[in-house]
Amino acid sequence: MRKSRAAALCFAVLAAAFFSGAAWAAEELSINGSTTILPFAQSTAEAFMKISPGTRVSVSGGGSGNGAKALIDGVTSIAAMSREMKAEEITAAKEKGRNPVQHIVAVDCIVPIVHPSNPVSDLTADQLRDIYSGKITNWKEVGGPDKSIAVIGRDTSSGTYEVWNEKIMEGTPVTPRALISASSGALVQSVAGNTLSIGYDSLGYVNEKIVKALTIEGVKGTPDVARSGTIITSRKLFMYTDGNPTGEVKKYLDFLVSDDGQKYVAREGFVTLK
Amino acid sequence: MPGREEGRRNLSEAAPRRVITAVAMSGILVMVFILLFLMKEGMPILRDASITELAAGRLWYPVSSPPLFGMMPLIAGSMAVTLVSSVLAIPFGVALALFLTEICPKRISGFFKITLEILGFLPSVVLGFIGMTVIAPYLQVRLELLSGLNLMNASMLLGVMILPTVATLSEESLHAVPQSQRDASYALGATRCETMFKVVLPGASRGIAQAAILGVMRSLGETMVVLMASGGAALLPESVFDPVRPLTSAVAAEMGETSVGSGHYHALFFMGCILLLFTLVLNVLVIKIESRREAN
Numbered sequence: 001m002r003k004s005r006a007a008a009l010c011f012a013v014l015a016a017a018f019f020s021g022a023a024w025a026a027e028e029l030s031i032n033g034s035t036t037i038l039p040f041a042q043s044t045a046e047a048f049m050k051i052s053p054g055t056r057v058s059v060s061g062g063g064s065g066n067g068a069k070a071l072i073d074g075v076t077s078i079a080a081m082s083r084e085m086k087a088e089e090i091t092a093a094k095e096k097g098r099n100p101v102q103h104i105v106a107v108d109c110i111v112p113i114v115h116p117s118n119p120v121s122d123l124t125a126d127q128l129r130d131i132y133s134g135k136i137t138n139w140k141e142v143g144g145p146d147k148s149i150a151v152i153g154r155d156t157s158s159g160t161y162e163v164w165n166e167k168i169m170e171g172t173p174v175t176p177r178a179l180i181s182a183s184s185g186a187l188v189q190s191v192a193g194n195t196l197s198i199g200y201d202s203l204g205y206v207n208e209k210i211v212k213a214l215t216i217e218g219v220k221g222t223p224d225v226a227r228s229g230t231i232i233t234s235r236k237l238f239m240y241t242d243g244n245p246t247g248e249v250k251k252y253l254d255f256l257v258s259d260d261g262q263k264y265v266a267r268e269g270f271v272t273l274k
Numbered sequence: 275m276p277g278r279e280e281g282r283r284n285l286s287e288a289a290p291r292r293v294i295t296a297v298a299m300s301g302i303l304v305m306v307f308i309l310l311f312l313m314k315e316g317m318p319i320l321r322d323a324s325i326t327e328l329a330a331g332r333l334w335y336p337v338s339s340p341p342l343f344g345m346m347p348l349i350a351g352s353m354a355v356t357l358v359s360s361v362l363a364i365p366f367g368v369a370l371a372l373f374l375t376e377i378c379p380k381r382i383s384g385f386f387k388i389t390l391e392i393l394g395f396l397p398s399v400v401l402g403f404i405g406m407t408v409i410a411p412y413l414q415v416r417l418e419l420l421s422g423l424n425l426m427n428a429s430m431l432l433g434v435m436i437l438p439t440v441a442t443l444s445e446e447s448l449h450a451v452p453q454s455q456r457d458a459s460y461a462l463g464a465t466r467c468e469t470m471f472k473v474v475l476p477g478a479s480r481g482i483a484q485a486a487i488l489g490v491m492r493s494l495g496e497t498m499v500v501l502m503a504s505g506g507a508a509l510l511p512e513s514v515f516d517p518v519r520p521l522t523s524a525v526a527a528e529m530g531e532t533s534v535g536s537g538h539y540h541a542l543f544f545m546g547c548i549l550l551l552f553t554l555v556l557n558v559l560v561i562k563i564e565s566r567r568e569a570n
Contacts (some may be wrong), residue, residue: 035530063530072534086317150420154338155506155527173335176347179421179517180506182527186406193411194421 015070027055027184029248033067033080036184036202037237040106041080044256047264051255055248063162064159069238071167072096079240082108082159098242105256109203109226110233111213115195120144122215128168131198134175139196151178152190152199158186163235164200164233169273187222200233204269223271237270312550316543319343323537328544333507334519336538343541347508349548351518354425354511355504356494363493364486366433371482372436374441375448376470385440394438401431402502408505419515421505428504428512432496436489443488445482448474480563487563491556495549497522507552519535521545 011142031041033052038061052094067079068089085093085100112128114120122144123131130136131149140146153174154161165171181187185204191199192210199211203221206213213221219231226234239252245253255261260274319328324344331344360476370390374383410422451474459469475482505517506527525542532538 063532065532065534066530069534086533088536092535102533148420152421156335162337171338176333176508177517179423180508180509180519180527182501182506182507182523186502189406190410190421190423193407194414196420 007139016191027248028078029055029078029252030076031057031059031078031239032062032070032076033078033239034064034082034151034237035061035157036082036108036204037061037105037239038269039082039199039204040265043264043268044261047261048252048255052173052248052251053253068093068100068240071100071242072098074242076268077241078150078252082163082235083239084238085240100240100242101244103239103241103245103253103257104236104273105239105253106237106262106265107223107226107273108235108237109221109231110160110167110200110235111203111206111221112198112200112216113191113206113211114198114214115191116210116212117195118144118212119210120214122218125168128216129170129172132164132169132178133172134172134177135165147196150197151175152187152197153178153180154184154187154200155180155182159200160200163233165235165269167235168200203271206269223266226271227273292424297337301455309468309550312543312546316545316547319537319540319544322540328541332510334524336541340540341537342431343537345521345545345548347510348512348519348521348524348545351425351504351508352494352520352522352549352552353416354518355428355432355520356490357494357502358425358429358514360486360490363433363437364440364489367437367485367489368444368482370437371444371448372439372470372475374445376466376474386443390438390441393434394442396435396553398435398496398498399502402499405431405499405503414500417515421517423503423517424515425504425511425518427449428500428518428520429514431499431503432493435491435496435499439492440485440489443485444482445476450481451477480566483563484560487556491553494552494556495522497526499527521549522531 029045029229034161038059042059045059048058049055052085062081062174063119064079064081067076067081068085070076071079072089072093079100085102090100105131118139121140122261123142126137127142132151132153134151136142138146138147139149151174153166165174181190181199184201187209188205188211189199191197203223203226206221215221216232219225221231221233225231239253239256241249241253256265257273259274262274276400279514310561322341323331327342328345329349330346331340331342332346333344334347335342370386378386382558392462406423409427413420413424414422455473455477457467461471464472500518500520501523504523506519506523507517508519508524509516511518525545528538529542532542
């Protein structure tokens with residue numbers, strides 16, 4: 001007798017939990033896209049859920065391209081992208097009746113890095129291009145020791161690569177001899193473990209305890225420089241929505257660009273909008 | 275009532291048989307679906323590039339304009355890591371199996387087997403991390419290389435990864451050689467060494483060949499280790515210390531950010547087709563070996 005009453009109680013509790021859960025799920029928000037943006041998208045999503053209980057935000061990374069695809073297919077409310085949406089992606093979205101709207105959520109700049117033991121501390125944009133195109137292959141040509149340069153780059157499909165390709169390479173192809181790292185974190189690790197190497201990475205990932213950041217034509221990569229655009233490699237980070245945001249999506253984006261939201265951006269090593 | 279008994283037995287036998295058939299069929303269905311999906315997404319690349327351009331082109335610049343889809347360095351990279359890792363691991367694996375079945379005392383061999391199994395459980399991302407942070411700097415400094423992330427590094431790690439597969443499966447087939455054959459060999463006056471190499475090893479050769487091919491397949495399909503430790507440069511390797519970019523790591527690294535429906539996207543799926551073709555060939559080889567064993 002007692003047992004069955006307990007079971008009934010259990011069932012009631014579970015049912016209540018289930019129905020309230022279902023009510024919760026009604027206000028769901030999903031962010032999908034760039035792995036560069038992932039760290040602060042995640043921390044702002046957590047903070048947003050605290051100030052706006054009842055909304056569930058799910059964040060997933062997978063790359064800018066995947067974010068765009070998810071927005072086009074209508075399976076995400078926000079696409080996080082470390083590059084601007086390409087013309088072909090916008091066309092694909094329009095074909096499906098979607099209207100991607102761009103929001104700038106943070107700033108970043110890309111910094112060339114070398115092993116801490118390397119005496120070189122400044123390179124011009126031309127020198128960087130020649131190193132990456134394979135024209136300069138020895139450190140002595142840029143004022144370093146008489147040793148070969150181990151060029152480390154990123155995958156042709158990463159957002160970081162696209163910015164580097166556009167701003168430094170200006171379309172010159174990267175030498176096929178360049179080593180390729182699959183992620184921002186792996187690149188810093190590779191440079192830290194190789195005395196002959198040069199790499200480039202987003203400011204947020206550059207850990208000056210294990211690698212040395214180079215200046216480009218005397219300009220050091222700092223938040224101020226990135227914001228003002230004085231450094232050649234500065235870039236913006238975006239979130240895209242389908243049409244002008246409304247409801248919870250609008251609330252989240254407003255929170256992200258507010259002073260409170262931007263604190264999380266800074267904490268993850270990125271550059272705030274103001 | 276024998277008839278009713280039989281009917282009931284038929285029913286109780288038929289039900290599990292149907293369930294098993296259904297499960298097996300669904301497995302096959304999923305396979306067919308994956309195959310069709312790969313073809314559907316991979317074949318459109320042939321509109322952008324001919325098959326010779328794909329297979330013999332030496333430049334992989336998928337996002338430059340115009341894009342270049344030369345997959346030869348990537349195919350060569352996959353083959354090179356598979357070959358070098360197999361050369362490193364298969365002799366070791368077979369020797370280890372021989373040691374465990376024929377030489378090692380029973381008590382110690384149990385311990386060895388457990389160690390091997392644990393080695394087999396090691397996640398490939400852990401191996402890749404070791405390659406990146408321990409082996410790469412060591413190779414680079416000791417051998418004064420341009421980079422420690424290269425064909426050799428990835429192959430050594432893959433070798434460690436497939437060693438348990440090769441050793442365990444070889445050990446099983448060595449074990450299956452009947453004791454009576456060994457006894458007969460000894461009775462004819464053969465030494466232990468002769469028995470091992472002339473009786474036991476040939477007796478288990480087909481099983482060992484299968485173990486080796488399974489190892490090769492694992493090595494060919496492995497992604498994480500090569501992604502982290504092979505250096506990733508799309509080059510035709512000239513020495514074992516050159517960086518390479520195997521097909522698997524290219525797909526894993528580039529799929530995330532590529533725009534859907536572009537030539538690059540289809541090219542990556544086409545690489546999936548190539549990998550599938552390779553494993554298919556290896557699988558046919560295994561089946562051939564199996565059928566020859568049955569024929570004997």
